[in-house]
Amino acid sequence: MDSDSGSTCSRSVSPDLVVDDSPRSFFSNKMFQQYCQENRADSEAGQGRTERCSGGGKTKTRSELNNNEVQDLRLKVNSRERKRMHDLNQAMDSLREVMPYAHGPSVRKLSKISTLLLARNYILMLSSSLDEMKKLVGDVYGGSAAAQSRTTAPHLPLHPLAQSLHSLVANTPSALQHHSPSPATALHSPPSASFLSFHAPVQGLLKDPLHLASSYRHFPGMPCPCSLCQPLPTTTSTLHSLAMTK
DNA sequence: TAGGCCATCTGGTCCT
């Protein structure tokens, strides 16, 4: 139900119950009742603020609502808000699922901010790859030969195409999977820091936006030999500058 | 123990 109900997280989450007396709940039902009693004096003082009563069609001031009505209303609103946040977390989970990131019971879940930043960079990377692919296809099927090759079985110059594809594929999520940690090291081995940051200027917004430096085995200043950590094509950098200068 | 992350509650505002 909740995004944090994952097996790696011990955080318990209260269900969509109206009554929540768990210690985790900031405002348990008992607390709420106490709160209502404590604030009855204030309410009865009448501050002119109106509350909505779910029962009747008529608007009552807070002072006109009895304790139970205030409580029911508050619980109802709380429940809605809880459901809304659960839906939001579900959407966040579904986003995590399609991210180039190792999934598994022993893999620590990406935080929300990390998920969003990674998603952004992922989209930029895919856009860049798509641009290059288009360019490549344009080169291969250039000019009038393109029309002809569309109608007949094309004899593609596979060698250069394969080379280019290889370099592109090296930057695709599937290639990123080799960064996916083995279960044994998963907790300390998230995706490449350079991929997560992806030359993103937004990195400057946070001291350590993804908290990789402190938590994971990616050493700043130590060049990673893999293709994923190599500088991205200039088109990508251009994309970034365009994206961030708007 | 401090800091990060999170769930939940709450009141205000906006929209339908």
Next chain:
DNA sequence: AGGACCAGATGGCCTA
């Protein structure tokens, strides 16, 4: 009128 959305506050859990 009722619900969605938002941001602030609060406290629990986890990790370095």
